[in-house]
Amino acid sequence: MKKKAKRKITIRDVADLVGVHHSTVSRALSPQERSKISPTVVRRVEKAAEKLGYNRNIMASSLKHNQSFAIGVLVPDLTNPIFPPIIRGIQDIAESAGYTVITANTDDEKDKERSALRMMMGRSIDGIILSAARRSDPIVEECIDNEIPIVLVNRTVDRDGVNAIVGDEEYGIRSALDHLTDLGHKNIAHIAGPLDTSTGFERCEAFTNYLRSRGLDDSRIEQAEKFTVAEGYRAFKALFKSSSDFTAVMASNDLIALGCIDAMQEMGLTAPKDISIVGHNDMPFLSRMTPALTTVVVPKYEMGAQGAKTLLEIFKDERSESLILRLRPKLVIRKSTAAPAS
Amino acid sequence: MKKKAKRKITIRDVADLVGVHHSTVSRALSPQERSKISPTVVRRVEKAAEKLGYNRNIMASSLKHNQSFAIGVLVPDLTNPIFPPIIRGIQDIAESAGYTVITANTDDEKDKERSALRMMMGRSIDGIILSAARRSDPIVEECIDNEIPIVLVNRTVDRDGVNAIVGDEEYGIRSALDHLTDLGHKNIAHIAGPLDTSTGFERCEAFTNYLRSRGLDDSRIEQAEKFTVAEGYRAFKALFKSSSDFTAVMASNDLIALGCIDAMQEMGLTAPKDISIVGHNDMPFLSRMTPALTTVVVPKYEMGAQGAKTLLEIFKDERSESLILRLRPKLVIRKSTAAPAS
DNA sequence: GGCAAAATTGCAAACGTGTGCAGACATCGT
C-alpha cells in the first residue's frame, strides 16, 4: 500500500483537454475575468472541468492573492454551551459565502491566545472573529497592527475603532431587575463576572446604576473570577458570609447562577422560595433544570451570524467606519424567581 | 515602532538580513534539513527570523508538499451538546501537533456533507475525522477513493478496512439493562435511534439480544427518525399507543430520553415513579435536570482525542492496519430510574 | 602543502494559480 501519487488535476489538465492555454482556463473559471473569454470557450472549459472533477487548489490560489478565504474564530472554550450557537451562526454565514472557518480555544489564557493567533496568521486568514475579548486585549491590537480585519462578538473592548456585535447589557439587566422589583424584591445582590470582560463589567455597572437610580442598596456585590459554576458557587458563599439579608441574586451569567443554586442547595436553601435567582445568556436546556432558571436570553446565533456578515462586509470594503451593534436581549421568566418571602 | 506591516516578511527578508541565500534560510528553519546547515548560520537565521517576526507562509509551503497541516472534522451539528467535547478532544491533540482543525456541520444532509467535503478537499486537508457517519456512507468511500486518511469517531460504518473510535455499545446497553433488571423491571421498552447509524443500530441490537437471552419480551421497540428531543417525544407517544404496559424505557440517546420525559409529563406521568428512563451519552448538565437522568456515559473527549491521535499515526505511517477501538462507557445512576411500582 | 572527501551553501526549477502585456483575429466605419 504505497502512495500512488494520485496527482490532482490542475487547470493545465483541463486546458489540455479543451485545447487552450491554462491561463484561459483560469480566466474562464474566475467570475472576475470570465467576461474576457468567449462564451463558447467558457462553456467548454466548464464542461471539461466538471468531467475531470477539477477542484481549484485553494493553496495556490491563496498564495497568489494573499487571501485564503478562511476566517478564524477564537473562543475561550468550545465546551462552554453559549459558544456553539455563536459559532454555528458564524459558520452558516461564512460557509455560504465560500469561506472556511477555523476555530481555536484560548481557555482565556494569554499564551494560548497568542499561539492560536500565530497559527491563524500563518494560514493568512482573511479576518478574525473574537468572542473571547477582554476589555483591554492585546490580540485586538495585534490584529490591528497587522491589518487583519477583526470583529468582536459577544464581548467588546474599551478602545474604539473596532467592530463589535454585543448584547445590550444595560437593557438586559434592566429587564431582569424590573422583573425582580415588580415581584417585590428590595435587597438584590449581584454576582459579577470578571470585570476585565465587557459583559462582566457592563452588567455590573448596569446593576449598580439601576439600584442607585431607584434608591436601593447597591452594595451587595461579589465578584466571580471566571464565568464558571465553581466560581459562582464560591462567590455566592462569600457573598452570603458578608451579608445574608438579600432575597434575590442577579448572576452575571447562567453558569454562575447554577453555582449559586449549588451553594444554596448545600446550605439548605431553595430557589425561589428563599432566594430568587436570575441568570444571563440562556444556555441550552436551562428550562429543564431544577429550578428552571429565569434568565436574560441573548441572541447567540444571531450574534455570530451578524458578526460574520460584518466581517464579509469589511472584506468587500462596504464598511469603512467601525460599527458597534447592540443586539437586544429578552428576559424569559421561568421558575427560579418569585415574590420574596415576607 | 511597527509601521508598514503591509508586506509580510518572507524567507528572503531573513536571508537578506543574515546575508545568505533564501534557500539556506529555508533549510535552517526546517527540522528535516537543518543538519545540512552549519550551526552558526542556523543560529543567526533563527535570531534574524525571531527579530523580524517571521512566520512561515503555510500556503506556499503546503503548495510544495501537497500537505496542509490541516484536518477536517465533520459533525452533524455543533450545537448538539455531545459534539463539543469530541471536537475539543480532537483540537487539543491536533493543535499540539501543529495541525489546524476545520469543522463543518452536515445537519445529516447529504448535499451539505458533499459540499463540506469538497470544501475540505479544496483545501487539501491531510485527513478527516468523521463523527457523523452513517452505516453506509458515501463520504467514507469518497475519501478512500481519493486516498484521504479518514478516522471515524463516535459512529462507524459497516464496511471494514476503516479506522474507528467508538463506544462499546453492547457493554453500555448491558450495564443499563442490568441496572433496570436489578431494580425489578421486566417490561422494558426501547426508543431506538436512526438505524442507519451504527450507534442507533448497535444499541438496538444489544437491547434485543439482552432481553432475548434473559427470556424477556423484546417487542417494545419504537424507532426515532433522528436523535432529537422532538423525535423522542413523538416516538414515546407512538410507543405508548401500541403498548402501555412497560415500566422502563431505554432511550438510544439523551435527547431522545428528554423527549420521552416531555411526553410523559404531558400525559401526566412522572419518571421514575411511573416509568424509569435511561439515556445514553451523558450530555452536559444532565445531572441538573428534572429528573436527573440516569445515563450511559461515553467518554466523548477521549474519543475525539483518540481519533486525532490515530489520524496522526496514519500521517506518520505508523499505522498500516485498520483499527477499531471500542471505548468502554460507564453507567451513571441518577434519579430517573427506580424500582417499578408494584 | 596538496588533494580528496565531506560539509556547507547557492542556483534554479518546481508546486498551481492569477494577471499584465502583447499578439492574433474579427468587426466596423468611412
Add this chain to the structure above:
DNA sequence: ACGATGTCTGCACACGTTTGCAATTTTGCC
C-alpha cells in the same frame, strides 16, 4: 479596402517555499 477599435487568447512571470544538484568552502589525512 484600410486602418482603427475591440475582442479573445497565449506568453511569461509572480506569489513564497522547497529541494536536487552543482559549486564552493572546509576538513581530514598523509
